Amino acid sequence: MITGKNLVAGNWEHSESSAVFQTVNPKTKTALGINHQEATTIQIETAVQAAASSFEVFAESSFEDRAIFLKTIQEELQQQKSEILSSYQEESALPEGRAEGEFQRTISQIQSFIELMDNGSFSEVKIHTQGPDLRKMNFPLGPIVVFGASNFPLAFSTAGGDTISAFAAGCPVIVKAHPFHAATSELVAQAIAKAVAKCRLPLGIFSHLGGQSHDVGGQLVSHPLIKGVGFTGSYSGGKALYDLAQKREEPIPVFAEMGSINPVFILENKLKSDYSLAESLAQSITLGTGQFCTNPGLIVICDPSGAHDLAVEISKHTASMNIPPMVHDSIQNKYDKQIVDFKSSGLLKSMHHSSTCSAVIGSVGAQDFLNNKNLSEEVFGPFTLVVNCNSADQMLAVASALEGQLTVSILGDPSDKGIAKVLLSKLRTKAGRILFEGVPTGVAVTDAMQHGGPFPASSDSRFTSVGTDAIYRWLRPVAYQDCPDNLLPDALKNKNPLGLQRNVNGKITGSEI
């Protein structure tokens, strides 16, 4: 049942004095009837204090206990699955298949962290017994604030990668629910709260606070007892939180994944020979109504002959598509306005849309693109801009002018190898992930994934927000020098009771010392 209340360290609190707001079905534009309460200053303070005072205990929980906790979260989510999915579809307008897919992604994402707990590699044990006996491993940072993302109500929200990786690290989490899917978020929070109670963990390790204004998030990020922040969303939102965190007496890390135009470079011979390009790009551009942070917003083609009108070819596919509205009116309005601005700029060669589909495909000459920096701004939604280059050099110039990106793609034929290599050298300094086949919209949850790129794609390119390496955002190393064995954490003990693979005097080994 959806209550509209805030979860404060285990208690679902009703507050008479709170401002309230409702979520809206983006298809029908009707409010959904539940009054969601904005968290009060006292609730925020109580949640943070409880998170801080539960930290020492949770930090010392065994990896096994954390795995059981994550498993219990999975089970509780499964219990509430049908209610969660129906709320998800009402609040986001995203179709059933996507809801189901995102639910499964959330569950399997949790599974990957359960397996990580079993293998323990994230503790990164380094032991050096020559000279002073030094033993280093990673420990949790402290209480973390996680912001739900508007575009992924499950996989990047309440029980998404940020929350789960922080729990896996041993950090208490306070979720600031995204106001566009407050009901879905509450249902997921109920599942987590049940898991906390079932596992008899300190109740302070999880709170779930709502709010439509920026006040709740701002107070949380500014609180001296908070030690880190996870965020996925717009540049303006992420940068504002980042700046707030840097103005604190003690600055803290903010991992803001702020989006990207994910340029796709199509080399000359590939463009000539691959007739399926337009269709696969059309699919990628419109996936989730273009609301993916890896949406291909820029397609740079090398077409010296000028024979290819890729924008037209893509728009032939998008024109007849039937895609749902964006997850919220305010996002849709921003998208519509940016499209109007692009059109009225007079810089584009052409712009293609249809009366039945919100996807828009623009086309511009490379020189015009290079002369107008605002053409490389992200248009969040089902839009892409095709940049037509008349030479490989012009393509390199476009590559050089790019800001930091989550992904770049280089689609080439084997005969394009020469230019691919030069382009790759350049693009490697611009992105977190480089694709050579397919489209950037799939983000696999593995330990080899990098989701995060040079600023402004994310606030810290050294970390990923997808895949098990996301845990490193919430850890810091501590070295024990000449510590008696009985005072060492299990991971560092001579007998290696956890059976970890450890780096001992420079060699990786599972043996005792």
Place this chain on the structure above:
Amino acid sequence: MITGKNLVAGNWEHSESSAVFQTVNPKTKTALGINHQEATTIQIETAVQAAASSFEVFAESSFEDRAIFLKTIQEELQQQKSEILSSYQEESALPEGRAEGEFQRTISQIQSFIELMDNGSFSEVKIHTQGPDLRKMNFPLGPIVVFGASNFPLAFSTAGGDTISAFAAGCPVIVKAHPFHAATSELVAQAIAKAVAKCRLPLGIFSHLGGQSHDVGGQLVSHPLIKGVGFTGSYSGGKALYDLAQKREEPIPVFAEMGSINPVFILENKLKSDYSLAESLAQSITLGTGQFCTNPGLIVICDPSGAHDLAVEISKHTASMNIPPMVHDSIQNKYDKQIVDFKSSGLLKSMHHSSTCSAVIGSVGAQDFLNNKNLSEEVFGPFTLVVNCNSADQMLAVASALEGQLTVSILGDPSDKGIAKVLLSKLRTKAGRILFEGVPTGVAVTDAMQHGGPFPASSDSRFTSVGTDAIYRWLRPVAYQDCPDNLLPDALKNKNPLGLQRNVNGKITGSEI
């Protein structure tokens, strides 16, 4: 030969218009005669542009080439050793043994990075061939600015851990020389410049700029093409650079190691039974005239009987010591002023000094310490404050009140185990390194070292500035998805031509794919 010029991407430039300054022998207070030129805005711009344009080439240098470069730096330093050591002693007043020791530390520090290049573990290869083929490894961040530290003219300055770890990562470096040892810094820069030329590396990968004002450093940190900063020094200096870097349009990481009071907790039975404590603490407090970031500035003892006057015992040892002046008048004056302030605060139970030695040992009751936050401020120099606790609980209260530290020490007898465990839980959240024997002033250069702790000890507790893991400050991961083998970097190729230990589908292996 010392010229006073700035090194701008391979050229030792003389500038008529530059402001000049001289370094001073702290013992004789005489200026050393060489006019050191402050770098001009044009020189700064040229150095940064050259660093940025050499980045792509240097980033693609093989690990082997970087090892040869580091080895050549070692050789060139050895060539200039006698000149460097004599300049070092003139500019710092530190004795010959220390000069020799710090030179050796610098050489062996470089050696550890040469070995790291050979083993390649820092590239942290993760390959996942199921689903999309994803291959991730670390790449250099970009041009780095390194600030020389006043208290370590060699090991934490021009060819110190920051510079060498950045070179090892594949990043160009611009050193902002510390004005207190500008001549020593120039000699070391000459050695590095010769190594760059001998190895035929792009000259832009190293510049060495001087300046007495904050302008040179400020301009460097604010330059959009700079991607990271390394600093060891005071809180005020480090925090100012940090803030400057966060105010940029693109914020960049600043690794500021800002010092610490390195509390030493001596448990009840240890205090009663170990008669050598006072002497070893006296040695640690006065080492390098107290100018170590790991100097024990706070000693917390559990003495319910009130029978021990540890401050008196330590001062018996320090009183007769003959220690040199601090490395610069301005540091000495700040130290002297802080001592006067402590004395006039009227809060201390006692303060011990001698007419022949600048070491000062203070003593205060735990409650007074807890009531006066300013007593826990760092006094940089040969000073320590003994905090007398009448119970284990009072000791825990002192532990809880501490800010972030580089190190904490828990010195206990086996019979102190109970309280040691409780104290450890608390202190683990406060420090980067925890010692159980000896004194904190030794910082071993191994992969298990952690030199860096929670704010304000350092600006980013997730990284270390000593030991081979210091390289991770200058790296970020990039994932290649479905990349043809011939376009992959060697570390990621199927055949594993570098013979690295790689994580392939979750298993560590040296095999091909």
